Amino acid sequence: MTGPLDGLLVADFSRVLAGPYATMLLADLGADVIKVEGPGGDDTRHWTPPVRDGVGTYFLGINRNKRSVVLDLKDADDLVLAHELSTRADVFIQNFKPGGLDRYGLGYDDVARRNPASVYCSISGFGADGGRSLPGYDILVQASSGLMSLTGSPDGPAYRSGISVFDVMTGLQSVIAILAALRHRDATGEGQHVETNLLSTAMSTMVNQTSAYVAGGVVPHRMGNEHLSLYPYEPMATADGDLIIAVGNDTQFRRLVTSLGAPDLADDERFDTVAHRNEYRGELRPILTDLLSVHSAQEWFDLLSADGIACGPINDVRGGVELAESLGLDPVAMAGDVPTVRNPIRFSATPPRYDRPPPGLDEHGAEIRSWLAKNPEEKHG
Incomplete structure (x- = not known):
């Protein structure tokens, strides 16, 4: 085994942060993640500065251990390959706008018909119902959820968190959902549709602050670096x-x-x-x-x-980073020749892997296309 998820095939149709972060964690644990990109590639490849060897470090931080293939869903031949990939995959994950993949036959209903055992994970900003038309940018969710009203000095402006906290947390929630659904599939043989969204994640992630309102009727406010319930x-x-x-x-x-x-x-x-x-x-x-x-x-x-x-x-x-190094946590892991931040989970028997650097655009396109064109009984490449 190369990890606890060895043998699991993930079709990754996500991009930017929440989805790619989730699939990187799955890949670290041994899953074979095929990153499907449009002709222009994942946007974060071009989010610079900072940059390393011409690629945005944002992309490098969330895409190790994956294989990349470019599939243009508007191209008939590429769409056939995308359908074939969805048929073979154990997990299908995407963060298009709700309903955005339906017109390509890659929405949940179509994928489930082709592959009833698949776990299909949809990630959105505000949910697939009332929020389906709202763009899922993290800063919008930080603002609309109330987080920004809590961040900053009491008499100053609202601030966003220094990281895209709800994208990251939604990625983590997605991994939990996928693993739970796989456990259910192992017991029943049935796949299912799991959904996560940034706003629901925000409501959960703000824990004591949202609880202050829903359970206590108190609307929290900015307190700078002070804690609502503890001092000092x-x-x-x-x-x-x-x-x-x-x-x-x-x-x-x-x-x-x-x-x-x-x-x-x-x-x-x-x-x-x-x-x-x-x-x-x-x-x-x-x-x-x-x-x-x-x-x-x-x-x-x-x-x-x-x-x-x-x-x-x-x-x-x-x-x-230096503190983590001084404590023996080894925070930097080399994925090929690219320094990346180590997966935070430690296993005694099946440790995370770092054998693939973040892929170049369509780096594995030829091998993946060839494999998809072969006997469909060959589920894993």
Whole structure:
């Protein structure tokens, strides 16, 4: 075996982020992913800068371990091959606008008729019903879901997250859905249609914030780096810069103030419980800032970490990668000659693979076309 999903064939008709991220994770775990691209290729090939060897690093970050074939669905011969691929695949995944593949005979109903055992995954921005006409850009979902209303300083403008968070999370939800449907197929022999969308993912991903409204009737608002329900849980000023301090319960708060040299604060009726610290955070903040002002952020990091207190520096991306390296997490994996970010899952018996670099456009077109033209009983290439 090359991975826990060895022998699984995935027809990947998705592009940009949510779908390709999902299929890369499946490919890392051993699935044979055939990336079907239009004549112009996946848009992210051209999203530059940054660039490496003429290809956008965006594309390189989410397309390793795949084979690429160009199929023009408007070309009759290519469409025949696309249909054949859908007939042979265990998984068909696409993120066209809802109904966009129906006119090519590649919607769920047509694929299921040809291949009843297939797991067909559709990804959209706002769902296939009321939101079918809305374009599924991550920033639109960040705005319309309420996330941007939570991001930024209280008196400043709304901000998008620094990553396309709902695209990525929808990719993860899609992998969960696909694996669950495959488990069902193993038990029953039946495929099915699974659907994910960015807005539903957003509702789930915002967990405590959406719960605050649906369960508590509270509409959350921007609080900068503060937490709605915990304090301290934010960057705090030291002698030379900010340090993240995260206190999740009363025991941790007692440990913090003891390390800061002010253990009596843990018994102050304003600060002795989570609820009280939230209510009086305006009074607690200057006290903690004054205590922290006697040492640098690095000195406090060393001291507080030694006492088991959750704290940490605010790194740039380079610093984050270097931290992961220093902790032995080996964050960089070479896919051929292309550095990529390692799959975060570890297996004791069937580790992720990195044997294929992100493919060039139609790099495997000849071999895939030849295979699709052969005996259809040869399901896997």
